[in-house]
Amino acid sequence: MKALVIDIGGTHVKVASTDHRTPIKIVSGEDMTAAKMVKQVLAATKDWHYDAISIGYPGPVEHDHPLTEPHNLSPGWVGFSYKKAFGKPLRFINDAAMQAMGGYRGGKMLFIGLGTGMGSAVVFDGTVVPLELAHLLYKNGRTYEEYVGLDGLKCRGKSRWRKSVLDVIERLKAALVCDYVLLGGGNAKLMKKLPEHVLLGSNANAIEGGLKLWENPNLPELQVARKGAKASRKRK
Template sequence: MKNVLVIDVGGTHVKVGSTSERVPLKIPSGPSMTAKQMADQVILGTRGWKYDNISIGYPGPVAHDRPLAEPHNLAPGWIDFPYQTVFQKPIRFINDAAMQALGGYRGGRMLFLGIGTGLGSTMVFDGVVVPLELAHLPYRKGRTYEDYLGNAGLELRGKKRWRRSVLDVVERLKNAFVCEYVLLGGGNAKLMKGLPPHVILGANSNAIEGGIRLWQAPEELKVPSPTTRNGGQRSAKGDRA
């Protein structure tokens, strides 16, 4: 199997790992980070690492292995940046939430919500990754899902009210998409308490695992279904978005 470098671009940190380096390197990001700064720091931080391919988890919509829109929580300049020229390796882009979802998928029909700086969302349906863009849809009082579930909502409303909002949105979206279970990821997922049985906390390693899975053939991505853990299996097909 080829060695994959995984770059998970977030609003607070860029996390970098690989098939052989599972403990990620963390690079501070934020609203002033450009694509060039990200690339320069990743190349510097991974000097000496050996890898064949690159997966980039991007905080926004992507298509044909390119970003389609500038990120909300980073500086502009990500759409037209020459990634292939700079990195000199085959690159696959995937929405960052989709990458985390693919890494934590355990079969069946799953909704993933990434609660961190903003709000990421993805559905995985019988192994097919379906990136979603729910963060900026209206939720309550003229505000969006991200306004309530992102960092701004947590800081404004406090942990107790924020947790209630997360659980409310989980139930609404689980029912809307007719999913069997919900995987919660992102930097603030660890703050949740009292989760119902159909809500699972994602592991920190999910993003790196998802980036590695992105380069695997569908038949290599078989995982046990949550409803058939000791029985049949379903295949997880990585859609590059």
């Protein structure tokens, strides 16, 4: 089965497929709605052939649909009919969980995604559990995302931002009792001198994770991902 993979981010929507592994980048931002995303993705891939779609979404999901509106995009994502718009079978998964699936190397792994915001997920013995850590309080009444997301990078500078990233990594790794950390997202490449237990992820991880969703439709990761999203909603 050939799959189309859509990785939705606050700066870009990245699109790739089984036959086109190098992603196309579509500018997103605060004006990007679900309808605009679908229209632009379909236009960019009009000559591509695929049977199904994987969508990495920046927020909690359940039953192949987003549960909350994204923080860095325009509203209207929760009530949108994606299956009708695309006309193909599709699977939704948290974007951090999708990247984590693509970069997993065994054991208990924490994934932290550094982009416009901060994504997070844990993988344990091949089971992916999406997390919602970005908006928990970190320091001085501010959240993790405010320190290590894009706004934190712009406001505090690279040097102070890097120190915060390393501190967040150690805190969360210890709290979640993980063997190692996979660092992904567009700003991960700005890090220097990472500890031995921190791996720098590849941009291809999200694409590989999206393709894995259709390699075996009965993957237990999908069941756990949905349960994890439901739990996140209940906590709120």
